[in-house]
Amino acid sequence: MTVLDFAPLLAPGLPAPAAKWTSFPKYNFTGGHNDGEQVPLDAIVKAANDVLIREGRTLATYGLESGPQGYRPLREFLAQKLKRTAGIVCTADDILITSGSLQALDLVNGILLSRGDTIITEAETYQGALNRWTRLGVTAVGIPLDGDGMRMDALAAALDVLKRRGVRAKYIYTVPTVQNPTGTILSEARRAEMLKLAEQHGVPIFEDDCYSDLIWDGRRPPALHAMCKHGGVIHIGSFSKSIAPALRVGYIVADWSLISRMLAIKSDAGSGALEQMVLGEFCPAHFDTHVPELTRGLHKKLETLMDALNEQFGTAAEFEDPKGGIFLWVKLPDQVDTLKLYQPALAAGVAVNPGPEWTTDKAYGKSRTRLCFANPSHEAIRAGVAALAEVCRREFGVPDRIANVQRARA
Ligand SMILES: Cc1ncc(COP(=O)(O)O)c(C=O)c1O
DSSP states (O other): OOOOOOGGGSOTTOOOOOOOOOOOOSEEOOTTOOOGGGSOHHHHHHHHHHHHHHHGGGGGSTTTTTOTTOOHHHHHHHHHHHHHHHOOOOOGGGEEEEEHHHHHHHHHHHHHOOTTOEEEEESBOOHHHHHHHHHHTOEEEEEOEETTEEOHHHHHHHHHHHHHTTOOOSOEEEOOBSOTTTOOBOOHHHHHHHHHHHHHHTOOEEEEOTTTTOBTTOOOOOOHHHHOSSSOEEEEEESTTTTOGGGOEEEEEOOHHHHHHHHHHOTTSSSOHHHHHHHHHHHHHHHHHHHHHHHHHHHHHHHHHHHHHHHHHGGGSBOOOOSBSSEEEEEOOTTOOHHHHHHHHHHTTEEOEEGGGGBSSHHHHTTEEEEEOSSSOHHHHHHHHHHHHHHHHHHHOOOSEETTEEOOOO
8 A cells, every 4th residue: 555645745834843752751851841749639620520510511512601712700710810919900801711821822923923023022031932933934032131030221222223123023022920931020110111112112012921820929010911001911821830731721811902803813613611611610719729839839849959950060050049930040051052962861861941942042042951840859850950960061071070079071
């Protein structure tokens, strides 16, 4: 039997094929996975049972009985939660439930971006956003960060340069509250400054707030959406980081004039209903007790990771102590190329995210790596960092002392 060759039929411009998944590496510091021990299973099981017994027959209709914007009780929970925690004034009608906030990125991009457009972003940023801009043929102008998040002097300068060139950026993408990957929180003063600059230049802000519940001291500045007086902010969020990423539930807060355009390109006839129903049942009763518990556990894992890095890498690993989240953004010595570290580390069972995949400036990202500490156990964090230090020393000669023991040069 001859096998049909699909290769000549494939649409031009497809991204590279995905690698086949086999299993998670032994020490997995990649991705935005959550802590399995902390998934609130009992309450989720009960919520699923209760909501299905009560409302299960609505599964017979697309969109349940809530319409295409998503399960109404979940949107109502979000409207009151966003008011309480982020200061956002909105109603269930201003919210669109999406299949993870990745779909939110696609929908916002879908209504705003075309090939050749320019957007502005933090120079260190989320790989999923960077990949989308590349795929769409959009130029991403990276703005450097410091300990308080995106630098407003650099943003002002970039907006001026674009203006002189006659370019109006389509949006300023920012992860202002526990930034990915730097873990910084944009100060309230800078938020006000960003809003002023955005308004002056007629550029919307695209606020991606998926880590904002995971702050060690629970205190966050108001959302940009909350501080904006001229309706120029699209806000997105997710339950991936606060509850569980496999649920695939995210959301968009925007004016109907935008949601109506997004609904017109949202091609899945509604995001998965079961997970929305479960969250709509679980969250009003349990979100507020679950999140601080989860956050305490994550903070302990961060401490284990920082201790392990200090012990195994000494001064060869530099990092700031993030105020929340699930990542540590680590600078290794200049001679380390984290893209080249990736494969040998994986062969030793350690998966890390190479820095160039999280930056608009690939040279800046070269010796940096992002480590997600949420999923591995404390023991796996310690053993994984020790294994990573061995590989790094073998491949790049650093660190030359591991666990305070001088090693022969590789
Ligand atoms: C900044 C940012 N935005 C969006 C997402 C997408 O998350 P999800 O689709 O699971 O909501 C992630 C995931 O890691 C992220 O870090």
